[in-house]
Amino acid sequence: MLAVISSQFDWDWLAADEHFRQAVELDPNSATAFQWWAESLCFRRLFDRCQEYLREALALDPLSPILTLAQGLPARFSGDTEAARRTFEAVLRTHPSFAFAEYQLGLIASQDRDWDRAIAHLERALPAMGPILGGSPLGYAYARAGRTTDALRLRHDIEQLSAHRYVPPLAFAGIAMGFGDHDLALSWLERAATVHDDFLASVAVNHHFDDLHGDPRFDALLARVGLPTR
Numbered sequence: 001m002l003a004v005i006s007s008q009f010d011w012d013w014l015a016a017d018e019h020f021r022q023a024v025e026l027d028p029n030s031a032t033a034f035q036w037w038a039e040s041l042c043f044r045r046l047f048d049r050c051q052e053y054l055r056e057a058l059a060l061d062p063l064s065p066i067l068t069l070a071q072g073l074p075a076r077f078s079g080d081t082e083a084a085r086r087t088f089e090a091v092l093r094t095h096p097s098f099a100f101a102e103y104q105l106g107l108i109a110s111q112d113r114d115w116d117r118a119i120a121h122l123e124r125a126l127p128a129m130g131p132i133l134g135g136s137p138l139g140y141a142y143a144r145a146g147r148t149t150d151a152l153r154l155r156h157d158i159e160q161l162s163a164h165r166y167v168p169p170l171a172f173a174g175i176a177m178g179f180g181d182h183d184l185a186l187s188w189l190e191r192a193a194t195v196h197d198d199f200l201a202s203v204a205v206n207h208h209f210d211d212l213h214g215d216p217r218f219d220a221l222l223a224r225v226g227l228p229t230r
Contacts, residue, residue, distance in 0.1 A: 003033075007040045008198035011226045016040055031060040035070060043202050045228050047074040065095045069104060077205035081108045099128030107137060111207040115145035131157055136171040140208050143178030151178060168192065170199040174208040185209070186217050193224060200225055 003019035006012045020037035024030060038053035051074045058067045072087030085108050092101040106121030122138040135154045142151035155175050161167055173188035189209075192200045203209055204227040212218035219229045 003040070004036060007043075008201040009196050011196075011201070011224075013040070013044060013226050029060055031057040031064065031067060034060065035067060038070070039073070040201070042074055042077050043205060043227065045077070045204060047078045050074045050077075065091060065098050066100065068094075069098075069101055072104065076104070076108060076111070079111075081112050084108050099125045103129050103134060103137075106141070107207070110137060110141050110144075113144070115141055119145060119147075131161055132167055132171050136174040137208070139175040140178035143175065143180075151175060168197050168199045169195070170197060170203070170206075174206075177208050177211065182212060182215070185212070186215075186221075189218070189221055193221060201227075204228060 003016045003023060006019055007016035017037075017040075020033060020040070023033040024037070027033065034053045034057035038050045038057065041047075041053065042050040051071075054067070054070050054073070058064070058071060061067055069088060069091045072084040072091075075081070075087065076084035085105065088101050088104045088108065092098060092105065095101065102121045103125035106118050106125060109115075109118035109121060118141040119138065122134060122141060126134040126138060128134075131154070135158055139151045139154040139158075142148075142154065155172070158167055158171055158175075169188045169192035173185045173192065176182075176185035176188060189200070189203070191197075192203075203225065204222055209218070213230050222229050
């Protein structure tokens with residue numbers, strides 16, 4: 001947990017690596033420690049080490065659906081959508097009710113700009129994933145597909161939810177990117193940085209923000225979070 005706090009809240013990635021190292025030394029059989037360490041490496045685009053530690057995690061818990069699915073994350077984050085799709089589809093065949101596999105397939109389809117397929121997967125995942133984690137990518141896909149009314153409805157639902165509970169600013173930033181409103185998206189990303197929103201840790205590999213790479217404002221944000229630019 002100290003590693004998670006160091007990486008996702010403090011953006012002190014070196015401290016996070018040290019805490020993760022100590023965690024796996026204390027319990028070499030902790031699949032979760034290897035998994036979370038791997039994900040933090042993926043966020044920094046260290047895909048080879050990420051894949052190595054994900055394999056370590058799966059070897060410790062080979063029947064875990066989440067760890068089997070996680071094997072496809074380095075491919076998704078690095079842009080190899082075909083390899084990621086094969087992994088996620090295999091998981092869904094074995095676990096047909098696993099909503100997170102539907103969700104990941106939706107993200108892959110969105111990354112490939114296959115909006116109809118993305119929407120179909122994300123709509124099936126939405127009841128289990130919830131309006132924040134599932135609604136923002138779906139709103140993005142709706143907006144990109146020209147389904148403006150559906151995108152605005154989802155954004156309204158998330159806005160209503162924010163009156164009663166914390167909603168990560170990236171949820172709104174993602175939908176803004178769907179509408180092509182880069183200035184609004186960057187405003188939400190700045191708010192995320194101000195509150196140290198933990199979702200910001202993955203922003204460098206989040207395909208919803210691909211169009212911002214190279215924008216000096218976005219690159220400055222990545223540097224602030226300690227993440228690499230492309």
